[in-house]
Amino acid sequence: MLDSLDVRLAIQQALERGRPVVALESTVLTHGIPRPTNLDIAREVEDQVRQAGASPATIAVLDGRFVVGLEGEELEQVCRRPDMRKLNRRDLAPAAALRWSGGTTVSATMLVAKAAGIRIFATGGIGGVHRGGTGDVSSDLTELARTPVAVVCSGAKAILDLPRTLEWLETAGVPVVGWKTDTFPEFFSVGSQFSVSARVDSAAEAARLIDAQEETGCGMLLCVPCPREEAVPSETVAGALETAQRQASAAAITGKELSPFLLARLVELTGGATLRANLALLRNNAAVAAEIAIALVS
Numbered sequence: 374m375l376d377s378l379d380v381r382l383a384i385q386q387a388l389e390r391g392r393p394v395v396a397l398e399s400t401v402l403t404h405g406i407p408r409p410t411n412l413d414i415a416r417e418v419e420d421q422v423r424q425a426g427a428s429p430a431t432i433a434v435l436d437g438r439f440v441v442g443l444e445g446e447e448l449e450q451v452c453r454r455p456d457m458r459k460l461n462r463r464d465l466a467p468a469a470a471l472r473w474s475g476g477t478t479v480s481a482t483m484l485v486a487k488a489a490g491i492r493i494f495a496t497g498g499i500g501g502v503h504r505g506g507t508g509d510v511s512s513d514l515t516e517l518a519r520t521p522v523a524v525v526c527s528g529a530k531a532i533l534d535l536p537r538t539l540e541w542l543e544t545a546g547v548p549v550v551g552w553k554t555d556t557f558p559e560f561f562s563v564g565s566q567f568s569v570s571a572r573v574d575s576a577a578e579a580a581r582l583i584d585a586q587e588e589t590g591c592g593m594l595l596c597v598p599c600p601r602e603e604a605v606p607s608e609t610v611a612g613a614l615e616t617a618q619r620q621a622s623a624a625a626i627t628g629k630e631l632s633p634f635l636l637a638r639l640v641e642l643t644g645g646a647t648l649r650a651n652l653a654l655l656r657n658n659a660a661v662a663a664e665i666a667i668a669l670v671s
Contacts, residue, residue, distance in 0.1 A: 377469040380489050381442035384430045388490050393427035393666035395659065396441075396486035396494035396522075403433075403457040403476030404633045405497070406651070407640075412452035414652050418495075418659045419448075425663030430491060432482050434460055437472035441489045451476065459629055461512045479524065480516035483592065492583065492669060493523045495662035497655050498560040499594065500632065501529035501538030504618070509628070510541065517592040518545035523583045525595045525662040527654040528558035528565075531610050532617075532635045535559065539567055542594070548586060552579070552597040552661060561639075561650040562607040563598045580668035597661050603653035605646045613642035 380388075387394050397418060402411045415431065422429035430442040433451045440447060451457060458475030460468055462484055468475065477485060479499050486494050500511025511533075517524065529538045539557065542549055549557060551569035559565045573579045579595060586593045598604070617638035621627075626634050639647045 377437055377439050378485070378488055379438040379440045381440065381444060384428060384442035384489070387428040391670050393663065393670050394430050394491050395422045395427050395662045395666050396482060396491045397422075397429055397431040397659065398479060398482040398494070398496050399431055399433035399443075399451055399476035400459055400478045401476070401497055401655070402452050404459050405636060406648070407637075408452065410648075410652070412449060414655055415448055415452055418655050421656050421659040422663040425660050425667070427663035427666045429659070430486070430489070432477050432485050434465070434468045434473060434475050434477060436474055437469050439465070439469070439485045441485060441491070461629075462516055463512060479513040480511070483516045483520045483522045483524065487520050487522050491522070492587070493525065493662050493666050495525045495659045497526065497651055497658065498528055498530040499524065499526050501533040501535070502541055503631070504532070504534045514538070514541050514545065517542065517547045517594065519590070520592050521587040521590055522592050523586070523595055523665070524592060525597060525658050525665070527560050527599050527658060528596050529560065530632060530636070531560040531562065532614055532632060532639070535565065535567060543570070545591070546589065547591055548582075548593040550579070550582060550593060550595045552595055554596070554598050558596050558598045559607055559610070560654070561599060561605040561610050561647050563601055563604045565607070569596060576664040576668035579665045580671075583665070583669060595665070597654070597658050599650050599654040600657050603650045605643060605650050609643060610639065610647065613639050613647075616642055
């Protein structure tokens with residue numbers, strides 16, 4: 374698959390010169406944020422990274438090529454094409470062989486970022502263990518257990534079983550680190566009843582932890598709470614989610630289509646509040662990741 378890796382020149386030069394680079398995923402653009410807002414937030418997130426002093430490397434698959442550092446027209450294509458697939462780690466070999474195009478999930482983005490030499494990656498929320506005892510566990514978790522890339526996020530998506538997700542990460546040896554917080558963020562909401570396994574209060578501390586964690590051979594989560602001004606009360610999310618889950622069950626929606634469906638319904642059921650929170654945390658996480666990326670090369 375490495376033959377399909379296509380690192381754009383600006384990112385390649387930044388890595389060769391020891392400059393800070395932040396990887397960004399693209400499934401949030403192809404399947405998470407509605408059009409045309411997806412293109413706006415893609416540009417805004419990249420701008421957050423640049424303004425902080427790092428280079429953004431948005432990753433996607435285009436005609437079987439694993440592109441690292443989408444350029445202007447490519448970013449527009451990813452955000453506008455209706456036929457983009459949702460690609461996790463399992464799908465990368467078929468994508469390369471069959472020349473698929475699609476957005477990369479957390480697991481796929483981690484794998485490609487590692488191959489390109491990028492150590493830190495910013496996203497909204499990771500996948501995890503689904504509710505209801507279905508046995509559905511996101512490949513994001515298994516990737517964190519075997520790929521040493523630091524993932525800056527706002528915890529796991531609120532539609533998931535958070536206690537079981539945290540238990541899975543503990544069993545796999547993946548640190549769940551709070552960025553200036555002692556509690557695990559609930560994605561759209563600021564905090565939760567669950568504790569993180571460690572806390573850092575500066576980019577320098579985070580960089581030292583990433584350096585140490587890479588020696589274990591697995592990744593780590595660095596969890597940043599949603600900005601308070603856009604955070605949604607957890608009880609509001611819980612009520613909307615209960616309704617959305619009933620609707621998904623009635624429509625027999627499962628597998629990789631479930632998360633996009635639930636997240637879209639939450640936007641509608643909360644009058645857009647969860648979308649505003651999602652956009653805010655994406656920007657904020659990118660800025661935090663850029664700050665840490667700079668500390669990693671200092």
